[in-house]
Amino acid sequence: MELTRRDAAAALAAIGATGGVALGADRVRDSGDGASASDEGADPITDEQVRASLVAVARVVYPEEVSGVEAFVNGFLDGRLTGDPHARALRETVAEVDGIARSWYDAPIAALSAETRDRLLRELGADTAEEDPDGTTAERVRYYVVNELLLALYASPTGGELAGIENPQGYPGGAESYARGPR
């Protein structure tokens, strides 16, 4: 099933471009002046790298049958990388994952094979961790990387349809579908 930029826009309409309310990120380690990942010891990371890394992770955490992942993730990130403090914490966490990829596997996450990307995320503990924006590395990776992407997919119409619900929670899909029978 093809994901489109329209799905990305729908996911954003559903869960929002970040900015106004400090979701969990205000509880993240307080780096004071809006400083970036460099203060945390990780290498600074450009938005292009953030996008490439998340597209690479999406290819692992999304099911095989979706296509159009790159455009979808990029469209979604257009909204999610603009506000603070969510965007800042998102960048920091991706930088951290990328730093770990470089030190364990000698390459940025985007350059690893799908199998290695999957293994890295599991070695980090992001599969069994419960998301927590100010938790351990595993919990933050689950929050800002894995669940960020899963939320985008499953709150979008195409993701909903994959799961068997045309109007997934978080998506304003109208007040008619609930009354219709299965097709």
Added chain:
Amino acid sequence: MTRSVGPSADRTPVESADVCVIGAGPAGGLIADRLAADHEVVVLEAGPRFDPADRIERQERAIRPAFDRPDVWDVGGDRDAHSNGGEWFYPLNHARVKGIGGSTLHWQGMVVRLHEDDFNSGSERGVGPDWPIEYADLRPHYAAAERELGVAGADDNPYAPPREQPHPMPAFSPSYSDSLFAEACEELGIDMHSVPNARNSEAYDDRSACVGYGTCQPVCPSGAKYDATVHVDRAERKGATVLDRAPVEYLDHDAERVTAAVYATPDGTQHRQTAEAFVVACGGVETPRLLLLSESSQYPEGLANSSGLVGSFFMDHLFAGMGGLLDEPTRQNHVGFLTSGCDQFYDEADEETGPFKLEFFNYDGPSPVTMALTGDDWGDALLERIRADYGNHIGMGALVEQLPREESRVALDPDRTDHRGNPVPEINWTVGDRALRTIERANEIQREILEELGVDIGWQVGPENTGPAYHHMGTTRMGEDPEESVVDAELRTHDLGNCWIASSSVFPTAGAMNPTLTIAALALRAADSVAAALH
């Protein structure tokens, strides 16, 4: 008058105010709106003014497992500290929101009238007191409240009390799962009917029709679900002054009148708001707390408390439920509200069994988004799990009445204080056997329906694991006798001639219907009484 928002906004008192309303939920909002055109009205609200633009992000909090329900509207912390002293635990901060709009920011939006017998529990059912008013006294106010909130409903409920006008909007269509239930219910001779929603089935009152976000409880990003910001904003447009983050700490008074509401502002300053009339509309827990905090040498047991009953008779509705899996699609979780119910058994209530109403869920079982965010899997394995687990859940709920019990009460905790150093509310909640028997009875009918439908029953909420529906009632009860009650039939306190209470705290008994339409109807009635007193 709109003053700017933010921590340093002008929060000084309004000069020569006629009416000071304390609390900006639906009760306070409706009264302020009713009086603002002809009177100088000031509203003091403990919580903040939330930015409507943030609702999508609050919705994300509602969906993401990292956040608890109270986090969605910033409930918790020292401001909202409380303690539990009773037999039953009460999760107070899941049950309220502080801010302009009050708990309706979080609510579900089911709005139903009480039945005629609910006003006469003592004489009709042999238990509890009668209310000092009848259904007929409230009937025109119910109709007005339905117009104010914007209620979508139909005239298809043979068990509902009499009404003369249709609901302001047509009811939402029944859900697909309602149609599955309907077959089973028909077989059993059980009647289903629509349920009224304070939710736009079409554009109403400058708010859009429901667009199906599906997160109604705890946040509706579109504004299709009514919340009390509607009335607070309207009151402001008519000239009322609304101060947010201005918790009232006590009411200054002499023997016969409240003279000032003493409130704090974010910078820690205390101010005195004087007025001709005061309306306390702080919800069923903070209302008795404020009266108890206002004790004086004149009223050592607390304000308006000559009866000694302020805080007593704390009640909530109890939940009973059951559900499981069906071997066909049930199409749950498209929307976050109910479309059908059954009031057939409501008026069978007597001394032994209380009234209860049945609900047919449209959101039973997990939604795919939640499943995705909470599993140990991703990729194809996750999708397979979602496809296997989403789609066949089906369930029912019920609300059950509990009787007023004097020992079930809200008191002040002498050992714990809030962010301002004021004793926090202590909830001592007890329930009683009649409610537990009623839950059993509701479970029996639920089981009958689900079995008829062929459901493999997987969960049950019964007497042993029931919990509250977040409706705080009874703590400043209404009555004719000042020794037996706190306010009179007009909601004016027996003790203080210029002080009214608008809240479900005035309900002498609870019935089993969600309380807010009755709160709204009573508030409109009290507004008339305040206006008459001011003239």
